[in-house]
Amino acid sequence: MVSITIAIIFSSCSFKAPIDNEVGDEEQVLKVKGLFEALEEKDKDAIKDLFSERALDEVNTMDEDIEYLFEVVEGEFESVEKDIIGSEHHINSGVILEELLMAHFTIKTDMGYYDVRWRDYTVYDKEPEKIGLYSLVIEKVNADGEFDRNWLAHTVPGIYRPFNNTDDKRKAIEQITKITGLIETGDKDTLKSLFSESSIVQVESLEDNLERLLDYYDGTLDSVVIRGPIIGKEDSTDEGMDYRYTYFGIDTTEDRYIVFLLEEIPLLSNTDEGTIYTLSIENVFDHEDFMGWQSRKALGIYVPED
Numbered sequence: 001m002v003s004i005t006i007a008i009i010f011s012s013c014s015f016k017a018p019i020d021n022e023v024g025d026e027e028q029v030l031k032v033k034g035l036f037e038a039l040e041e042k043d044k045d046a047i048k049d050l051f052s053e054r055a056l057d058e059v060n061t062m063d064e065d066i067e068y069l070f071e072v073v074e075g076e077f078e079s080v081e082k083d084i085i086g087s088e089h090h091i092n093s094g095v096i097l098e099e100l101l102m103a104h105f106t107i108k109t110d111m112g113y114y115d116v117r118w119r120d121y122t123v124y125d126k127e128p129e130k131i132g133l134y135s136l137v138i139e140k141v142n143a144d145g146e147f148d149r150n151w152l153a154h155t156v157p158g159i160y161r162p163f164n165n166t167d168d169k170r171k172a173i174e175q176i177t178k179i180t181g182l183i184e185t186g187d188k189d190t191l192k193s194l195f196s197e198s199s200i201v202q203v204e205s206l207e208d209n210l211e212r213l214l215d216y217y218d219g220t221l222d223s224v225v226i227r228g229p230i231i232g233k234e235d236s237t238d239e240g241m242d243y244r245y246t247y248f249g250i251d252t253t254e255d256r257y258i259v260f261l262l263e264e265i266p267l268l269s270n271t272d273e274g275t276i277y278t279l280s281i282e283n284v285f286d287h288e289d290f291m292g293w294q295s296r297k298a299l300g301i302y303v304p305e306d
Contacts (some may be wrong), residue, residue, distance in 0.1 A: 027104050028085055032116060035136075036077040036107060042070055051158075052121060053130030059158035069138055069160045075111025099123035106141070113141040136160065152225045152249030155258060155284070160227060172226055176248050176259065179279070180221045186214055195300070196264045196275035203300035216303045217281060219254030245272050251286075256284040260302075278302065 023042070031050065038046035044066050056062060057291060083104040090098035105116040117137040124130040136159040158276040190208050192200065200206060226246040250258040259281050263274025280302035 004159060014289070022075070025082060025085055027122075028101060028120070029105075031078055031120070032080055032103070032105050032107065033077065035116075036073070036109070040070060040071045040076060050133050051136075052134060053129035054127070055132065055134050055157045057129075061161075064160060065159035065161050069159060072138060072140060073114060075109030076108055079108045080104040081108075091238075096123050097125040115139045115141055117266065124303070131213075134266065152227050152247060152258065156227060156247045156260075162227070169226060172246050172248075173224055175244075176224055176250070176261070177221060179261075180217070180252075183214060183217045184220050194276050195279075196277050198264070199275075199277055199299045204302050209301035209303065212302055212303050213279075213281060216283075218259070219252030221250065222253055223251045225249040243277065258282050258284055 005129070006224060033051060035047065038050075044063065046061060047069075051062075059065070060097050083106055084102075085104070086102045088098070088100040088102075089166045090096070101120045101122055103116075103118055103120060107114040107116055121130045121132060121134060135155065135157055139160075177291045179191070179194065182194075188207075192206065195206070203209075225248070227249075242265045243262060244259065244265055248261065250257045250259055260278070260294075261276065261280075262278040264277045265274045278299060282304055286304065
């Protein structure tokens with residue numbers, strides 16, 4: 001069995017390149033047309049059918065996120081302009097085992113222009129449940145031709161839905177700044193005190209994972225982008241709790257990370273302050289796919305294995 005990369009030479013098992021394939025381009029264009037037809041018809045099921053089983057499993061707010069798209073996208077579809085369709089492949093003995101397409105379109109309706117970006121697995125031999133859209137971003141282009149270029153938007157699963165509550169955004173940034181500050185200074189005890197009682201009591205490996213987290217994270221906080229926060233019920237959780245989860249994109253002086261923060265909020269409390277139920281941190285450059293979704297099923301800290 002021989003693994004090859006198609007670049008200038010044949011050497012490794014994967015590669016990235018723009019698609020030079022009219023069939024592949026046409027399929028992506030047809031898919032984005034189908035998406036906008038479904039949006040016009042307010043067809044939630046048709047939109048969900050575009051996503052992979054994995055993405056649907058990772059996101060428990062898909063109905064609300066689609067409702068958000070119904071509000072954002074106005075008018076009847078008129079045309080699509082393909083800005084770029086890039087690809088990542090894993091090939092073994094001439095057979096494509098994995099194919100990830102990263103598409104960028106400009107859509108025109110009779111009410112305006114929209115910037116559309118997505119990540120679409122068209123082949124995934126080992127895990128067919130990953131086939132389909134993984135992430136989707138649709139943003140209205142303003143009169144100056146501008147739109148939000150939040151890099152986190154198309155990295156984490158599901159539909160990008162920004163939040164415009166300034167107070168919530170401020171609190172979220174304060175929380176992640178506090179957490180990363182404690183990691184940077186190595187203050188393990190104070191960091192542990194931010195976790196919920198259920199995490200501290202039930203997770204025997206919390207101390208070890210705190211040490212791994214301190215070793216894994218590198219640099220000092222430079223900038224933050226946010227997706228969330230979203231409050232709702234998680235599966236198999238205490239009925240007396242709400243759960244707030246927020247995705248952060250963090251640039252440090254040394255690296256770039258995606259952080260998934262899940263917090264417990266007691267329903268009967270007079271505050272919206274939460275305690276950490278799950279904290280996941282992943283280096284963007286070490287992993288082609290965000291894996292922190294696995295931590296949604298667990299307590300404590302998630303850091304990728306070496």
